[in-house]
Amino acid sequence: MQTAIPRRVALGTALLAATALAAPVQVAHAADTPVKVTVNARAGQATVPATALGVNDAIWDTTLGTDAVADLLGAAGVKMIRYPGGSYADIYHWETHTAPGGYVAPNTDFDTFMASVRRTGAEPMIIANYGTGTAAEAAGWVRYANVTKKYGAKYWTIGNENYGNGHYGSSWEADDHADKSPAQYAAEVVAYADAMKAVDPTIKVGAVLTMPANWPDALTGEGDAGSWNQVVLQAAGPHIDFVDVHWYPGGGSAAEAIGKTQYLDDSIYLLRNQINKYGGANASKLGISLTELNVGVGQNTQPGAIFLADAYSSLIANGVFTVQWWNVHNGIGTPSTVAGQADYNDFGLLSSGTCTADGTVCEPPLNTPFAPYHALKLMSSFVHPGDQMVRAATDNALITAHAARRPNGDLAVLLINKDPDAAHDVALAYSGYTPSAAAPAVLTYGNGDTGIHAGSATSLPPYSITLVTMHPSASNAAAPNAPGAPTASAVTDRTATISWPGVARAVKYEIRRANGAIGEQLAETGGTSFTVRNLQPGKRYTVNVLARDAAGNLSWSSPPLTFTTGAPATSTCTVKFADTNDWGNGYIGQIDITNTGAAPLNGWTLNFTWPATWQRVDSGWNATFTQTGTDMRVTSDATLAADGGTTSVGFVGSYSGPNVLPVAFTLNGTLCSAG
Missing domain, CATH: 2.60.40.10 (Immunoglobulins)
Incomplete structure (x- = not known):
């Protein structure tokens, strides 16, 4: 994460104890109509990996190696911890335990970190220094970790947010390479991977990519052959084992911030498409890690908890093998009140015990869990390694549902009430599953709660996360094994x-x-x-x-x-749709339309549908553009001649989420082939 470095340094220099602020009493009233929750146990998604629940740790955090922190993370079910800490990774030299230009806290060296990881019961994910390091230095770290110390550290990434090295205009990531292009990064990734795997062929090496619809995705830098993701995947894809992305979606309000999770299905879909298109013969085997994640509003309060539970669940269901919250500790920012609770704008799971510069506001005592910590702990009760995520949906946009089916037949349903003001009754319905008559186990974490407690399977408190776990009515032990991946x-x-x-x-x-x-x-x-x-x-x-x-x-x-599915192979018309110049939340679109039929078209209408609600046309030329919801209508009085008459129209498009482009178009009611 690039925005929290000043707070990171402050955290390393002082950890101050403070008194917790009292939470006001929340009064809520249940809505009249129950929300219908449908769980389809036959619609399987990804299997939960052992590394699913993760966090970040950093060398500027003096508590990094303490038993107290390790035990808190272990109690929350953390199974993967990233080191040595975001942008610090690109200035950190493991052998000397130094980070020129940054602060290194005492007792945060690699061996101390590994001892803490083992006490937690987790695996490490280690960031090799790309910005100011070398392939030889990274290979030496692998040798020390896995040959000398026999730690068995499996997952290694090459650098952190290296697209932030100034190549696209913004510079926060250290990079001593004269060439800061994605091509140079890709070439170095290959060199790093080869050197590191020569020491230990069993390790997994990851390369840094950008999240679709997040800067600088879709941008093409000067002299580049394509976007960062395209260039890196084309060159390094055959040499790596996974790609690594971060996601800080922001948001101007709590409601907007927690609503950003609606983008995740399309984001991972686009990322998979990029991997499959550019990653070479190894593409289908490349995993995805999301190693930094946090909410835009309410980092320490219920929006943070809701966002964590919703985002982790969606990402795991989409096959991301580890999701890692930023951060264990981070330090106080600009305090505010969110949904009646004191929020310190602290990106940590646990309080750092710090105060504002003027001393007027202090956080709770050191290591006091913030709301996202409790959400992570509830997640560890929701998803277990080997569970299969299954599809769940609701008929109310304020209620989100996720579900997981366990190998023993149990079904766990996670219900998230994003309404800050009202409780909602729910009615669960199942497809492909019959629960036993026994009462389910129910756990809840609500706004202002100090911990997880027993809850109701039929009524969700306002701004709450509820886990309902039930047993099947009958065993499925006699059933055949599930088919492998189609x-x-x-x-x-x-x-x-x-x-x-x-x-x-x-x-x-x-x-x-x-x-x-x-x-x-x-x-x-x-x-x-x-x-x-x-x-x-x-x-x-x-x-x-x-x-x-x-x-x-x-x-x-x-x-x-x-x-x-695509467009038909043959038709009496063809359409070519192109994004010709993209700047991250908008682009210039060009549509080339050809009449291949035997008769001229005296006036024409092109129709298509945007894949998402957040896509639109802001202005257009050479035709009239009309948008109704996601439906687009492009009209012209001009004539398209027979047997190859062509026209081009253009527009300025914008998007606030993943920009999945349309592929099906009709011209005067006829489905066109691709141009």
């Missing part, structure tokens, strides 16, 4: 061939489409592949495959497969 081939505008590994004892397979939390069976077959027909052009589909044996027992679902 693949898609021969994807057209209307069809796709889905294939999957066979399962012992299976006599039939069901292909199901996930539509929110509603499952739609697309096909049933006795084989291990099927061509699905009657699909809609330009639409994203997520499907799962389930196996059924002769007795009718149905397996868990396979991992999900997501694919997007």
Whole structure:
């Protein structure tokens, strides 16, 4: 994180005790209509990895190696800890334990960190110094860690936010390389990975990318062949094991900040597309880590807790192998009151015990857990390694639901009430799951609570996170194993061939489409592949495959497969849609339209639909642009000649979230092929 360095230094120089502020009593009234929560246990998402729940730690934090902190992190279920701390990684030299230009606290060296990691029960993620270091220095660290000390440190990233080295105009990340381009970074990543894996071939090496729709995603620097992600993936993709991104979505209010999680499905979808397009032969095997995350408003209060639970759940469901909060401690910022609670604008999970410069406001005593800590602890009760995330949805935008199915058949449902003022009654409904008659276990963390406590499965307090865990009515032990990951081939505008590994004892397979939390069976077959027909052009589909044996027992679902249908191969028109100049939240769009039919078009109308609600056209030329919701209508009185008559129209587009481009267009009602 680049914005917190001044607070980091302050934290290293003083840790002051203070008195906790009392929380006001919250009065709430339940809404009249229960919110319907639907859980589809047959719509499987990603399997929860052992490294899912993570945090950051830093060499400027004097508490880094203390037993008190390790025990608090262990109690919260933390399973991965990142070191040596954000931007400090690019000035830190592990062997001398120095960071020229920064503050290094006592007792924060690598061995102390590793002792703390082990006490926590976590794995380390280590950032090798790219900015002021060398491949040889990184290889030496691997040798010390895994050969000399036998720590078995598996995950290593090359640098931190290295696109912030000034190449795109903003400079906060140290970088001594004369060439600060993504091509230079990629070349060095290859050199680092080769040197480090020569010492220990079992390690996993990650490269820094940008999160889609976050600066500088989509920007092309002077002299570059493409964006940062494109250039890095094309050169380094075959040499790395995962990509590493950060996400600080901001927000002008608490409601806006916690609403940013709606972007995550599309963000990870776009990132996966970039990896698959540019990452080379190794692309399908590249993992994704999100190693810095925090909310824009209410870092220490309930918005931070709600954001953490919602974001971690969404990212894990989308296959991110570790999500790491910034930070364990960070230091006081500008205090305020959020939803009736004192917020210190501190990016830490735990209080640093610091005061404002004038001494008028002090945080609670050192290591007092802030609200996001309790949310992380509740997350450790929600998701366990080996659980499969499954789809869940609600009919109220203020209530978010996530769900996970355990290997023993238990089902855990996480319910988040984003309404700061009202409680909401909920009614849970299930597809592919029948809970036992026994009362579920319910845990809740609400606004102003000092810890997690027993709650209600039918009423959610305002601004709360509730975990409902239930047992199945009957065992599914006799069911066949779930099929392995399916693949898609021969994807057209209307069809796709889905294939999957066979399962012992299976006599039939069901292909199901996930539509929110509603499952739609697309096909049933006795084989291990099927061509699905009657699909809609330009639409994203997520499907799962389930196996059924002769007795009718149905397996868990396979991992999900997501694919997007395209435009028809032939038509009487073609459309080429291009983002010709992007600046991160807007772009110049160009649409080339060709009439390939035998008759001229005397006046024309082009229709398409934006994939997301946050995309729009601000102005256009050479035609009239009309937007209604996500539907676009582009009209002109001009004539498009037969047999190749072409026109180009342009527009200024804007987006506040991931910019997934449309791929299906109709011209005067005819579906066009891609130009």
